[in-house]
Amino acid sequence: MDYKQCRHCKETKELQQFNLNKSSRDGHQKYCKECNKYLNRRNKERKASKEGRVMLPYKSKKYSTVSDEELLQIIKDFFNEFKRAPTTCDFDNNDKYPHFKTYYRHFVYYKPDTLVSSWNDILSLAGVSPLDYRDFWSAWQYLVEISASILEGDCLFQYCGFGLDFKPDIYIPLKHKVIDAATSNYACKHKVKQYKKATAKGASVEYWCLNKNNRPGLNLPNLKYVFADEIILKLSELGYHKLCYDIKNLHLVYKDFNDTYKDHKKDYIIKKLKEFHLKNGRVPFTRDFLGNPDYPSSSAITHLFGTFNNALIASELTINTFANLPFDEKIAKDDLMNLINKLGRLPKWRELRPPNTTFTQKVYYKYWGSIENCITAIGLDYTHLKNSSIDLRVNSRLDSIIEFKTLYNRMPVISEFGAKNALPSYHWVCNNFGTYENLIIHLENLIDTNSNI
Numbered sequence: 001m002d003y004k005q006c007r008h009c010k011e012t013k014e015l016q017q018f019n020l021n022k023s024s025r026d027g028h029q030k031y032c033k034e035c036n037k038y039l040n041r042r043n044k045e046r047k048a049s050k051e052g053r054v055m056l057p058y059k060s061k062k063y064s065t066v067s068d069e070e071l072l073q074i075i076k077d078f079f080n081e082f083k084r085a086p087t088t089c090d091f092d093n094n095d096k097y098p099h100f101k102t103y104y105r106h107f108v109y110y111k112p113d114t115l116v117s118s119w120n121d122i123l124s125l126a127g128v129s130p131l132d133y134r135d136f137w138s139a140w141q142y143l144v145e146i147s148a149s150i151l152e153g154d155c156l157f158q159y160c161g162f163g164l165d166f167k168p169d170i171y172i173p174l175k176h177k178v179i180d181a182a183t184s185n186y187a188c189k190h191k192v193k194q195y196k197k198a199t200a201k202g203a204s205v206e207y208w209c210l211n212k213n214n215r216p217g218l219n220l221p222n223l224k225y226v227f228a229d230e231i232i233l234k235l236s237e238l239g240y241h242k243l244c245y246d247i248k249n250l251h252l253v254y255k256d257f258n259d260t261y262k263d264h265k266k267d268y269i270i271k272k273l274k275e276f277h278l279k280n281g282r283v284p285f286t287r288d289f290l291g292n293p294d295y296p297s298s299s300a301i302t303h304l305f306g307t308f309n310n311a312l313i314a315s316e317l318t319i320n321t322f323a324n325l326p327f328d329e330k331i332a333k334d335d336l337m338n339l340i341n342k343l344g345r346l347p348k349w350r351e352l353r354p355p356n357t358t359f360t361q362k363v364y365y366k367y368w369g370s371i372e373n374c375i376t377a378i379g380l381d382y383t384h385l386k387n388s389s390i391d392l393r394v395n396s397r398l399d400s401i402i403e404f405k406t407l408y409n410r411m412p413v414i415s416e417f418g419a420k421n422a423l424p425s426y427h428w429v430c431n432n433f434g435t436y437e438n439l440i441i442h443l444e445n446l447i448d449t450n451s452n453i
Protein backbone atom coordinates (compact mmCIF):
# COMPACT_ATOMS: atom_id res chain seq x y z
CA MET A 1 0.00 0.00 0.00
CA ASP A 2 1.39 3.40 -1.04
CA TYR A 3 1.10 6.47 1.15
CA LYS A 4 1.39 10.17 0.39
CA GLN A 5 1.37 13.39 2.39
CA CYS A 6 -1.33 15.98 1.61
CA ARG A 7 0.13 19.44 0.96
CA HIS A 8 -2.79 21.17 2.66
CA CYS A 9 -3.67 19.24 5.83
CA LYS A 10 -0.15 17.70 6.05
CA GLU A 11 -1.64 14.29 6.94
CA THR A 12 -0.24 11.15 5.44
CA LYS A 13 -2.98 9.12 3.80
CA GLU A 14 -3.41 6.10 1.55
CA LEU A 15 -2.91 6.85 -2.15
CA GLN A 16 -6.57 6.00 -2.78
CA GLN A 17 -7.52 9.10 -0.82
CA PHE A 18 -6.07 11.26 -3.60
CA ASN A 19 -7.78 12.01 -6.92
CA LEU A 20 -6.07 10.95 -10.10
CA ASN A 21 -3.88 13.34 -12.04
CA LYS A 22 -2.15 11.93 -15.08
CA SER A 23 0.41 14.74 -15.34
CA SER A 24 1.92 14.27 -11.87
CA ARG A 25 4.78 11.84 -11.20
CA ASP A 26 2.84 9.39 -9.03
CA GLY A 27 -0.39 9.83 -11.00
CA HIS A 28 -2.26 11.53 -8.14
CA GLN A 29 -3.05 15.10 -7.06
CA LYS A 30 -1.10 16.82 -4.31
CA TYR A 31 -4.16 17.51 -2.12
CA CYS A 32 -6.26 14.75 -0.58
CA LYS A 33 -9.85 14.33 -1.74
CA GLU A 34 -11.32 16.14 1.26
CA CYS A 35 -8.95 19.10 1.05
CA ASN A 36 -9.52 19.24 -2.69
CA LYS A 37 -13.26 19.54 -2.14
CA TYR A 38 -12.76 22.21 0.53
CA LEU A 39 -10.29 24.23 -1.58
CA ASN A 40 -12.49 24.12 -4.66
CA ARG A 41 -15.46 25.36 -2.68
CA ARG A 42 -13.33 28.13 -1.08
CA ASN A 43 -12.10 29.34 -4.47
CA LYS A 44 -15.64 29.40 -5.85
CA GLU A 45 -16.84 31.41 -2.83
CA ARG A 46 -14.00 33.91 -3.21
CA LYS A 47 -14.80 34.33 -6.89
CA ALA A 48 -18.51 34.74 -6.08
CA SER A 49 -17.90 37.41 -3.42
CA LYS A 50 -15.65 39.31 -5.84
CA GLU A 51 -18.52 39.34 -8.35
CA GLY A 52 -21.07 40.25 -5.69
CA ARG A 53 -22.83 36.88 -5.67
CA VAL A 54 -23.67 34.75 -2.63
CA MET A 55 -23.31 30.99 -2.95
CA LEU A 56 -25.99 28.71 -1.59
CA PRO A 57 -24.94 26.36 1.27
CA TYR A 58 -23.51 23.04 0.17
CA LYS A 59 -26.11 20.30 -0.24
CA SER A 60 -24.84 16.75 -0.34
CA LYS A 61 -26.01 14.89 -3.40
CA LYS A 62 -28.75 12.38 -2.68
CA TYR A 63 -27.86 10.05 -5.50
CA SER A 64 -24.08 10.30 -5.46
CA THR A 65 -23.61 6.66 -4.41
CA VAL A 66 -26.58 5.14 -6.26
CA SER A 67 -25.90 1.96 -8.24
CA ASP A 68 -26.84 1.29 -11.86
CA GLU A 69 -29.49 -1.25 -10.84
CA GLU A 70 -31.13 1.16 -8.41
CA LEU A 71 -31.31 3.85 -11.09
CA LEU A 72 -33.01 1.51 -13.54
CA GLN A 73 -35.40 0.37 -10.80
CA ILE A 74 -36.48 4.01 -10.30
CA ILE A 75 -37.47 4.18 -13.98
CA LYS A 76 -39.43 0.92 -13.66
CA ASP A 77 -41.20 2.22 -10.53
CA PHE A 78 -42.08 5.43 -12.34
CA PHE A 79 -43.53 3.42 -15.21
CA ASN A 80 -45.59 1.25 -12.84
CA GLU A 81 -46.92 4.28 -11.01
CA PHE A 82 -47.79 6.52 -13.98
CA LYS A 83 -48.18 3.87 -16.71
CA ARG A 84 -45.83 5.74 -19.00
CA ALA A 85 -42.10 6.21 -19.57
CA PRO A 86 -40.53 9.19 -17.75
CA THR A 87 -39.19 12.05 -19.86
CA THR A 88 -36.05 14.03 -19.06
CA CYS A 89 -38.41 16.84 -17.93
CA ASP A 90 -39.72 14.55 -15.18
CA PHE A 91 -36.19 13.98 -13.91
CA ASP A 92 -35.04 17.58 -14.13
CA ASN A 93 -34.52 19.21 -10.71
CA ASN A 94 -37.25 17.10 -9.16
CA ASP A 95 -36.43 16.18 -5.54
CA LYS A 96 -38.27 12.88 -5.79
CA TYR A 97 -36.08 11.49 -8.55
CA PRO A 98 -32.41 11.53 -9.50
CA HIS A 99 -31.49 14.13 -12.12
CA PHE A 100 -31.50 12.76 -15.65
CA LYS A 101 -27.87 13.79 -15.94
CA THR A 102 -27.08 11.24 -13.21
CA TYR A 103 -28.32 8.61 -15.67
CA TYR A 104 -26.14 10.00 -18.42
CA ARG A 105 -23.17 9.92 -16.03
CA HIS A 106 -23.81 6.29 -15.19
CA PHE A 107 -24.68 4.90 -18.60
CA VAL A 108 -23.35 7.24 -21.29
CA TYR A 109 -20.43 9.46 -20.24
CA TYR A 110 -17.07 7.88 -19.46
CA LYS A 111 -18.20 4.76 -21.28
CA PRO A 112 -17.07 5.20 -24.88
CA ASP A 113 -17.60 1.54 -25.77
CA THR A 114 -21.26 1.42 -24.72
CA LEU A 115 -24.08 1.50 -27.25
CA VAL A 116 -26.21 3.63 -24.95
CA SER A 117 -26.28 7.21 -26.17
CA SER A 118 -29.73 8.70 -25.56
CA TRP A 119 -32.50 8.89 -23.00
CA ASN A 120 -34.52 6.36 -25.02
CA ASP A 121 -31.58 3.93 -24.88
CA ILE A 122 -31.51 4.28 -21.10
CA LEU A 123 -35.25 3.63 -20.98
CA SER A 124 -34.88 0.45 -23.01
CA LEU A 125 -32.10 -0.66 -20.62
CA ALA A 126 -34.74 -0.45 -17.89
CA GLY A 127 -37.13 -2.43 -20.10
CA VAL A 128 -39.54 0.48 -20.54
CA SER A 129 -40.80 1.43 -23.99
CA PRO A 130 -40.30 5.15 -24.69
CA LEU A 131 -42.95 7.65 -25.79
CA ASP A 132 -43.60 7.89 -29.50
CA TYR A 133 -42.85 11.58 -29.82
CA ARG A 134 -44.22 11.93 -33.33
CA ASP A 135 -47.65 10.75 -32.28
CA PHE A 136 -47.39 12.48 -28.93
CA TRP A 137 -46.62 15.83 -30.53
CA SER A 138 -49.39 15.59 -33.12
CA ALA A 139 -51.89 14.65 -30.37
CA TRP A 140 -50.91 17.82 -28.50
CA GLN A 141 -51.15 19.78 -31.73
CA TYR A 142 -54.68 18.45 -32.19
CA LEU A 143 -55.76 19.35 -28.65
CA VAL A 144 -54.33 22.87 -29.06
CA GLU A 145 -56.27 23.30 -32.31
CA ILE A 146 -59.52 22.22 -30.65
CA SER A 147 -58.90 24.35 -27.54
CA ALA A 148 -57.92 27.39 -29.61
CA SER A 149 -61.06 27.22 -31.73
CA ILE A 150 -63.11 27.09 -28.50
CA LEU A 151 -61.24 29.84 -26.67
CA GLU A 152 -60.14 32.17 -29.47
CA GLY A 153 -62.86 31.95 -32.11
CA ASP A 154 -62.27 31.47 -35.85
CA CYS A 155 -58.90 29.85 -36.54
CA LEU A 156 -56.90 29.06 -39.65
CA PHE A 157 -54.75 25.94 -39.31
CA GLN A 158 -51.29 25.20 -40.66
CA TYR A 159 -52.64 22.90 -43.37
CA CYS A 160 -54.71 25.78 -44.67
CA GLY A 161 -51.89 27.64 -46.43
CA PHE A 162 -51.54 31.14 -44.97
CA GLY A 163 -49.04 32.61 -47.40
CA LEU A 164 -46.17 31.10 -49.31
CA ASP A 165 -43.34 31.38 -46.83
CA PHE A 166 -44.98 31.11 -43.46
CA LYS A 167 -47.10 28.35 -41.95
CA PRO A 168 -47.80 28.83 -38.26
CA ASP A 169 -49.69 26.06 -36.46
CA ILE A 170 -52.68 28.29 -35.87
CA TYR A 171 -53.54 31.78 -37.08
CA ILE A 172 -56.42 33.86 -35.75
CA PRO A 173 -57.20 36.54 -38.35
CA LEU A 174 -59.55 38.59 -36.16
CA LYS A 175 -56.91 39.08 -33.45
CA HIS A 176 -53.95 38.93 -35.86
CA LYS A 177 -52.42 36.36 -33.57
CA VAL A 178 -50.28 33.29 -34.16
CA ILE A 179 -50.42 30.27 -31.87
CA ASP A 180 -47.76 27.60 -31.93
CA ALA A 181 -48.10 24.30 -30.09
CA ALA A 182 -45.03 23.15 -28.17
CA THR A 183 -44.44 20.30 -25.76
CA SER A 184 -42.60 22.68 -23.40
CA ASN A 185 -41.24 26.22 -23.20
CA TYR A 186 -37.79 25.22 -24.42
CA ALA A 187 -35.93 27.89 -26.36
CA CYS A 188 -34.62 26.78 -29.74
CA LYS A 189 -33.61 28.30 -33.08
CA HIS A 190 -36.75 27.04 -34.79
CA LYS A 191 -38.99 28.84 -32.29
CA VAL A 192 -37.05 32.09 -32.75
CA LYS A 193 -37.37 31.75 -36.51
CA GLN A 194 -41.15 31.24 -36.32
CA TYR A 195 -41.41 34.20 -33.94
CA LYS A 196 -39.44 36.48 -36.29
CA LYS A 197 -41.61 35.54 -39.27
CA ALA A 198 -44.80 36.21 -37.32
CA THR A 199 -43.67 39.55 -35.90
CA ALA A 200 -42.42 40.63 -39.33
CA LYS A 201 -46.08 40.36 -40.37
CA GLY A 202 -47.07 42.38 -37.29
CA ALA A 203 -48.76 39.47 -35.53
CA SER A 204 -48.51 38.71 -31.83
CA VAL A 205 -47.29 35.24 -30.90
CA GLU A 206 -48.34 32.73 -28.27
CA TYR A 207 -46.70 29.40 -27.54
CA TRP A 208 -49.08 26.94 -25.97
CA CYS A 209 -46.95 24.56 -23.95
CA LEU A 210 -47.82 21.22 -22.41
CA ASN A 211 -44.98 21.23 -19.85
CA LYS A 212 -43.20 23.97 -18.00
CA ASN A 213 -39.42 23.72 -17.89
CA ASN A 214 -37.37 24.94 -14.96
CA ARG A 215 -35.60 27.31 -17.28
CA PRO A 216 -37.65 30.25 -18.58
CA GLY A 217 -38.27 30.31 -22.31
CA LEU A 218 -37.52 33.08 -24.79
CA ASN A 219 -37.95 36.59 -23.45
CA LEU A 220 -39.14 38.57 -26.47
CA PRO A 221 -41.68 41.37 -26.91
CA ASN A 222 -45.15 40.32 -28.11
CA LEU A 223 -44.45 36.70 -27.14
CA LYS A 224 -46.52 34.95 -24.51
CA TYR A 225 -46.26 31.47 -23.08
CA VAL A 226 -49.55 29.81 -22.20
CA PHE A 227 -49.30 26.61 -20.17
CA ALA A 228 -51.59 23.61 -20.06
CA ASP A 229 -52.88 24.46 -16.54
CA GLU A 230 -54.18 27.80 -17.75
CA ILE A 231 -55.87 26.22 -20.78
CA ILE A 232 -57.44 23.50 -18.61
CA LEU A 233 -58.77 26.12 -16.19
CA LYS A 234 -60.46 28.13 -18.95
CA LEU A 235 -61.90 25.01 -20.62
CA SER A 236 -63.28 23.56 -17.39
CA GLU A 237 -65.08 26.85 -16.69
CA LEU A 238 -66.81 26.40 -20.05
CA GLY A 239 -67.65 22.79 -19.26
CA TYR A 240 -65.30 20.92 -21.63
CA HIS A 241 -64.38 18.25 -19.09
CA LYS A 242 -63.45 15.52 -21.56
CA LEU A 243 -60.97 17.84 -23.26
CA CYS A 244 -59.47 18.80 -19.88
CA TYR A 245 -59.05 15.15 -19.00
CA ASP A 246 -57.30 14.47 -22.33
CA ILE A 247 -54.84 17.33 -21.87
CA LYS A 248 -54.07 16.30 -18.30
CA ASN A 249 -53.50 12.66 -19.25
CA LEU A 250 -52.03 13.13 -22.69
CA HIS A 251 -49.13 10.80 -21.86
CA LEU A 252 -51.61 7.98 -21.43
CA VAL A 253 -54.11 8.68 -24.18
CA TYR A 254 -52.02 10.20 -26.98
CA LYS A 255 -52.23 7.06 -29.13
CA ASP A 256 -56.03 7.48 -29.34
CA PHE A 257 -55.74 10.69 -31.34
CA ASN A 258 -53.98 9.43 -34.48
CA ASP A 259 -57.14 8.87 -36.49
CA THR A 260 -59.13 11.62 -34.82
CA TYR A 261 -56.56 14.19 -35.87
CA LYS A 262 -56.52 12.94 -39.44
CA ASP A 263 -60.33 13.10 -39.59
CA HIS A 264 -60.26 16.57 -38.08
CA LYS A 265 -57.89 17.76 -40.82
CA LYS A 266 -59.97 16.10 -43.51
CA ASP A 267 -63.18 17.67 -42.22
CA TYR A 268 -61.53 21.07 -42.22
CA ILE A 269 -60.30 20.67 -45.80
CA ILE A 270 -63.69 19.42 -47.00
CA LYS A 271 -65.27 22.48 -45.39
CA LYS A 272 -62.82 24.73 -47.26
CA LEU A 273 -63.40 23.00 -50.61
CA LYS A 274 -67.16 23.39 -50.25
CA GLU A 275 -66.63 27.02 -49.27
CA PHE A 276 -64.66 27.60 -52.47
CA HIS A 277 -67.36 25.94 -54.56
CA LEU A 278 -70.08 28.09 -52.99
CA LYS A 279 -68.13 31.33 -53.38
CA ASN A 280 -66.87 30.85 -56.95
CA GLY A 281 -69.65 28.70 -58.38
CA ARG A 282 -67.18 26.12 -59.69
CA VAL A 283 -65.03 23.24 -58.53
CA PRO A 284 -61.48 24.35 -57.58
CA PHE A 285 -58.34 23.41 -59.52
CA THR A 286 -55.07 22.70 -57.69
CA ARG A 287 -53.68 25.96 -59.07
CA ASP A 288 -56.41 27.90 -57.22
CA PHE A 289 -54.75 26.88 -53.97
CA LEU A 290 -51.13 27.67 -54.88
CA GLY A 291 -49.98 30.34 -52.46
CA ASN A 292 -53.58 31.19 -51.62
CA PRO A 293 -53.68 32.21 -47.96
CA ASP A 294 -57.40 31.54 -47.56
CA TYR A 295 -57.37 27.90 -48.61
CA PRO A 296 -55.42 24.72 -47.82
CA SER A 297 -52.33 24.16 -49.95
CA SER A 298 -52.73 21.54 -52.64
CA SER A 299 -49.81 19.55 -51.18
CA ALA A 300 -51.59 19.34 -47.80
CA ILE A 301 -54.68 18.06 -49.61
CA THR A 302 -52.90 15.39 -51.64
CA HIS A 303 -50.95 14.36 -48.54
CA LEU A 304 -54.17 13.63 -46.64
CA PHE A 305 -56.42 12.32 -49.39
CA GLY A 306 -53.90 10.70 -51.72
CA THR A 307 -55.02 12.75 -54.72
CA PHE A 308 -56.77 16.05 -55.27
CA ASN A 309 -59.68 14.29 -56.94
CA ASN A 310 -60.18 12.05 -53.88
CA ALA A 311 -60.63 15.20 -51.84
CA LEU A 312 -63.21 16.48 -54.34
CA ILE A 313 -65.09 13.18 -54.16
CA ALA A 314 -65.02 13.28 -50.35
CA SER A 315 -66.50 16.80 -50.54
CA GLU A 316 -69.27 15.54 -52.84
CA LEU A 317 -68.09 17.76 -55.70
CA THR A 318 -67.69 16.71 -59.32
CA ILE A 319 -64.20 16.03 -60.62
CA ASN A 320 -62.64 18.40 -63.17
CA THR A 321 -62.17 16.45 -66.38
CA PHE A 322 -59.95 19.03 -68.04
CA ALA A 323 -57.60 20.72 -65.59
CA ASN A 324 -55.14 22.56 -67.84
CA LEU A 325 -55.76 26.20 -68.50
CA PRO A 326 -55.53 26.86 -72.28
CA PHE A 327 -52.28 28.71 -73.00
CA ASP A 328 -52.68 32.35 -73.83
CA GLU A 329 -49.52 34.17 -74.91
CA LYS A 330 -50.91 37.60 -74.10
CA ILE A 331 -51.82 36.68 -70.51
CA ALA A 332 -48.42 35.06 -69.97
CA LYS A 333 -46.58 38.13 -71.30
CA ASP A 334 -48.74 40.60 -69.38
CA ASP A 335 -48.25 38.66 -66.16
CA LEU A 336 -44.49 38.65 -66.60
CA MET A 337 -44.43 42.37 -67.39
CA ASN A 338 -46.55 43.18 -64.34
CA LEU A 339 -44.36 41.01 -62.13
CA ILE A 340 -41.18 42.77 -63.28
CA ASN A 341 -42.78 46.15 -62.64
CA LYS A 342 -43.97 45.03 -59.23
CA LEU A 343 -40.64 43.58 -58.12
CA GLY A 344 -38.52 46.23 -59.80
CA ARG A 345 -36.03 43.52 -60.79
CA LEU A 346 -35.59 40.31 -62.72
CA PRO A 347 -37.95 37.69 -61.25
CA LYS A 348 -36.44 34.43 -60.08
CA TRP A 349 -37.42 31.36 -62.08
CA ARG A 350 -39.31 29.93 -59.12
CA GLU A 351 -41.30 33.12 -58.70
CA LEU A 352 -43.13 32.41 -61.97
CA ARG A 353 -46.18 30.69 -60.47
CA PRO A 354 -49.60 31.57 -59.13
CA PRO A 355 -50.43 33.90 -57.50
CA ASN A 356 -47.59 35.93 -59.14
CA THR A 357 -48.45 34.77 -62.65
CA THR A 358 -51.36 32.80 -64.09
CA PHE A 359 -49.10 30.13 -65.56
CA THR A 360 -46.37 28.20 -63.79
CA GLN A 361 -42.67 28.24 -64.69
CA LYS A 362 -43.23 24.90 -66.45
CA VAL A 363 -45.48 26.60 -69.02
CA TYR A 364 -43.02 29.45 -69.54
CA TYR A 365 -40.25 26.94 -70.03
CA LYS A 366 -42.30 24.95 -72.52
CA TYR A 367 -43.03 28.00 -74.71
CA TRP A 368 -39.86 30.04 -74.44
CA GLY A 369 -37.18 27.65 -73.18
CA SER A 370 -35.49 30.05 -70.78
CA ILE A 371 -36.12 33.16 -68.74
CA GLU A 372 -33.87 35.09 -71.13
CA ASN A 373 -36.14 34.22 -74.07
CA CYS A 374 -39.26 35.21 -72.09
CA ILE A 375 -37.79 38.60 -71.25
CA THR A 376 -36.71 39.20 -74.86
CA ALA A 377 -40.15 38.10 -76.07
CA ILE A 378 -41.83 40.91 -74.13
CA GLY A 379 -39.33 43.37 -75.58
CA LEU A 380 -37.10 44.07 -72.58
CA ASP A 381 -33.30 44.08 -72.42
CA TYR A 382 -32.35 40.92 -70.53
CA THR A 383 -28.67 41.78 -69.94
CA HIS A 384 -29.56 45.20 -68.61
CA LEU A 385 -32.20 43.77 -66.25
CA LYS A 386 -29.82 41.08 -65.05
CA ASN A 387 -27.00 43.51 -64.32
CA SER A 388 -29.28 45.91 -62.51
CA SER A 389 -30.66 43.14 -60.30
CA ILE A 390 -27.12 42.01 -59.50
CA ASP A 391 -26.26 45.60 -58.57
CA LEU A 392 -29.37 45.74 -56.43
CA ARG A 393 -28.32 42.63 -54.54
CA VAL A 394 -24.72 43.82 -54.07
CA ASN A 395 -25.92 47.20 -52.81
CA SER A 396 -28.29 45.66 -50.30
CA ARG A 397 -25.40 43.64 -48.89
CA LEU A 398 -23.12 46.68 -48.82
CA ASP A 399 -25.83 48.44 -46.81
CA SER A 400 -25.48 45.81 -44.11
CA ILE A 401 -21.73 46.57 -43.86
CA ILE A 402 -22.45 50.31 -43.62
CA GLU A 403 -24.98 49.51 -40.89
CA PHE A 404 -22.24 47.67 -39.03
CA LYS A 405 -19.97 50.69 -39.37
CA THR A 406 -22.55 53.12 -37.96
CA LEU A 407 -23.23 50.71 -35.08
CA TYR A 408 -19.62 50.04 -34.03
CA ASN A 409 -17.98 53.07 -35.62
CA ARG A 410 -15.45 50.89 -37.45
CA MET A 411 -15.24 48.52 -40.39
CA PRO A 412 -15.69 44.81 -39.66
CA VAL A 413 -12.47 42.76 -39.63
CA ILE A 414 -12.17 39.69 -41.86
CA SER A 415 -13.18 37.21 -39.11
CA GLU A 416 -16.38 39.13 -38.45
CA PHE A 417 -17.90 38.54 -41.89
CA GLY A 418 -20.70 36.01 -42.05
CA ALA A 419 -24.26 35.41 -40.95
CA LYS A 420 -23.51 35.72 -37.21
CA ASN A 421 -23.08 39.49 -37.57
CA ALA A 422 -25.75 39.76 -40.31
CA LEU A 423 -22.96 40.50 -42.80
CA PRO A 424 -22.17 38.88 -46.15
CA SER A 425 -19.58 36.11 -46.02
CA TYR A 426 -15.90 36.77 -46.68
CA HIS A 427 -16.19 34.47 -49.67
CA TRP A 428 -18.76 36.89 -51.10
CA VAL A 429 -16.36 39.83 -50.51
CA CYS A 430 -13.58 38.07 -52.43
CA ASN A 431 -15.92 37.14 -55.27
CA ASN A 432 -17.25 40.65 -55.77
CA PHE A 433 -14.27 42.83 -54.83
CA GLY A 434 -11.20 40.62 -55.10
CA THR A 435 -9.68 41.62 -51.78
CA TYR A 436 -10.76 43.04 -48.44
CA GLU A 437 -8.81 46.26 -49.11
CA ASN A 438 -10.73 46.87 -52.36
CA LEU A 439 -14.00 46.56 -50.47
CA ILE A 440 -12.89 49.10 -47.84
CA ILE A 441 -11.80 51.58 -50.52
CA HIS A 442 -15.09 51.10 -52.36
CA LEU A 443 -17.11 51.62 -49.17
CA GLU A 444 -15.19 54.72 -48.13
CA ASN A 445 -15.81 56.26 -51.54
CA LEU A 446 -19.47 55.33 -51.24
CA ILE A 447 -19.82 56.88 -47.76
CA ASP A 448 -17.94 60.01 -48.90
CA THR A 449 -20.23 60.58 -51.88
CA ASN A 450 -23.28 59.98 -49.67
CA SER A 451 -22.15 62.50 -47.03
CA ASN A 452 -21.36 65.09 -49.72
CA ILE A 453 -24.95 64.90 -50.89
Ligand SMILES: [Zn+2]
Nearest residue numbers: 006009032035
Ligand atom coordinates in the same frame (compact mmCIF):
# COMPACT_ATOMS: atom_id res chain seq x y z
ZN1 LIG B 1 -5.61 17.06 2.99
